[in-house]
Amino acid sequence: MKNSQAAVKTAKQKQTAIVVCPGRASYQRTDLGYLQRFHEHQHGLVHEFDKNRLQHHLKAISALDQAERFQRPLHNSGENGAALIYACSYADFLAIQQDQFDIVAVLGNSMGWYTALAVAGALSPVAGLSLVTTMGRLMDQQGSGQQLIYSWVDDQWHYQPEVRAKVMATMSEIMQAHEQAELYISIELGGYLILAGNELGIRLLAQQLPPQPGGYPQVIAGHAAFHTPLMQTISTIAYQRLQALPLKPPAIPLIDGRGHQWLPWATRVDELMQYTLQTQVTTPYDFSRSLEVAVKEYAPDRIILLGPGNTLGGPVAQVLIQHQWYGWQNKQQFTQHQAEQRSLVSMGLADQRLTVTGMQPHVIEHL
Structure with a gap:
C-alpha cells in the first residue's frame, strides 16, 4: 500500500511538457559535433542509424557529425542535412528525463x-530516418x-497586421503583373512569414518588399518551394x-501543420x-496554429524544443506572446520570465538542456 501511495505521489510531481521538433537548416557550423558532445551514451542508436545509411550507400551520421569542419554543401544537402537533424533531435528526445516529465503532445516545424x-x-x-532521407x-x-x-513583428514581438497585409498585397500584384510568377505562403512561423514560389516570383518579391532590420527579406539558400503546389511531383x-512505410497510430498525441490532432485511439493510418x-x-504548414493548439489543449508546464540549434526559440515565444501565455505580452516580459523560471527550454543550448536532461555535455577536444 505504501509503495502504491509513493508511486502516485511521484507521478503527481511530474511536470507536463510538449515537445517541438525543428525543421530544415537547424544543424549549422556551431552544432558540429552535436551527437558527440551531448549523446556520447547513445552509441547503439547512432550505430543503427549509421548502419541504415551505409546500407543505402550514404554517408554515416557519425561521420557527418564528427567531420573536422562544417561544409554547407555536405551538411545541408537534403540527403545529409535532414538525416543529421533528425538523428540529433531524436537523441535529444531520448535524453529528456522521463521520470521528471510527462510528454503530453508532440509537434514539429516543416x-x-x-x-x-x-x-x-x-x-x-x-x-523515421528512412523517411527523412527519402524526402x-x-x-x-x-x-x-x-x-x-x-518578419511581421515589431521589436517587442507584437504582430503587425498591416505589414502582413502589405506582403499579401505585394504578392498579389506581382502575380497579376507577371503571368509566369508563382508565389505562396509556405510556413506560418510565429512572427515570420516563410513565402515560396518559382524563381521569378521570389526574385520579384525580394526586390519589392520593404527592407527590414535583420536583413529581411531574405532568400533562404538551398531551400525549395516547400509546402506549395510546386512540390506536387x-x-x-x-x-x-x-507505400511500405510502417506507420502506426502514435503513442503520444501528434499535432500537425493545420492544428489537427492525431490521437492514439483515433488515428487512421491511411489518412x-x-x-x-x-x-x-503541397499545402502551407501552419506551425503557429499547431503550437497554439498544443498549449491551449494541453496547458503544459514546459515547452521543450529539441535540438540541434535554437531556430524555433523566437517564433515559439512570439506565438506564446500573441496568446498571452504565462501572461507574456511582449519580448521583455518573456525574457524576464525565462530568467526567473525557464518554461521554454531549448535543448540546442547547453545551459538550458541541463534543466530537462540533468547531464553535462561531453567535452570534445578537437572542436
Whole structure:
C-alpha cells in the first residue's frame, strides 16, 4: 500500500511538457559535433542509424557529425542535412528525463513533422530516418523554386497586421503583373512569414518588399518551394516509393501543420500517410496554429524544443506572446520570465538542456 501511495505521489510531481521538433537548416557550423558532445551514451542508436545509411550507400551520421569542419554543401544537402537533424533531435528526445516529465503532445516545424512521427511513436527510429532521407533526396533531385523569409513583428514581438497585409498585397500584384510568377505562403512561423514560389516570383518579391532590420527579406539558400503546389511531383513520387512505410497510430498525441490532432485511439493510418506524403508536402504548414493548439489543449508546464540549434526559440515565444501565455505580452516580459523560471527550454543550448536532461555535455577536444 505504501509503495502504491509513493508511486502516485511521484507521478503527481511530474511536470507536463510538449515537445517541438525543428525543421530544415537547424544543424549549422556551431552544432558540429552535436551527437558527440551531448549523446556520447547513445552509441547503439547512432550505430543503427549509421548502419541504415551505409546500407543505402550514404554517408554515416557519425561521420557527418564528427567531420573536422562544417561544409554547407555536405551538411545541408537534403540527403545529409535532414538525416543529421533528425538523428540529433531524436537523441535529444531520448535524453529528456522521463521520470521528471510527462510528454503530453508532440509537434514539429516543416521537416520536423517527420521527426515528430518517430518521437510520438508512429514510426520506429530507423523508419523515421528512412523517411527523412527519402524526402531529403527527393528535394535534392526534384525540388524547384525557393523560399523567402520576412518578419511581421515589431521589436517587442507584437504582430503587425498591416505589414502582413502589405506582403499579401505585394504578392498579389506581382502575380497579376507577371503571368509566369508563382508565389505562396509556405510556413506560418510565429512572427515570420516563410513565402515560396518559382524563381521569378521570389526574385520579384525580394526586390519589392520593404527592407527590414535583420536583413529581411531574405532568400533562404538551398531551400525549395516547400509546402506549395510546386512540390506536387515530389509528393507523387514519395507516395509511390513509401507505400511500405510502417506507420502506426502514435503513442503520444501528434499535432500537425493545420492544428489537427492525431490521437492514439483515433488515428487512421491511411489518412496519416496521406497527410504526411501528400497534404503537408503541397499545402502551407501552419506551425503557429499547431503550437497554439498544443498549449491551449494541453496547458503544459514546459515547452521543450529539441535540438540541434535554437531556430524555433523566437517564433515559439512570439506565438506564446500573441496568446498571452504565462501572461507574456511582449519580448521583455518573456525574457524576464525565462530568467526567473525557464518554461521554454531549448535543448540546442547547453545551459538550458541541463534543466530537462540533468547531464553535462561531453567535452570534445578537437572542436
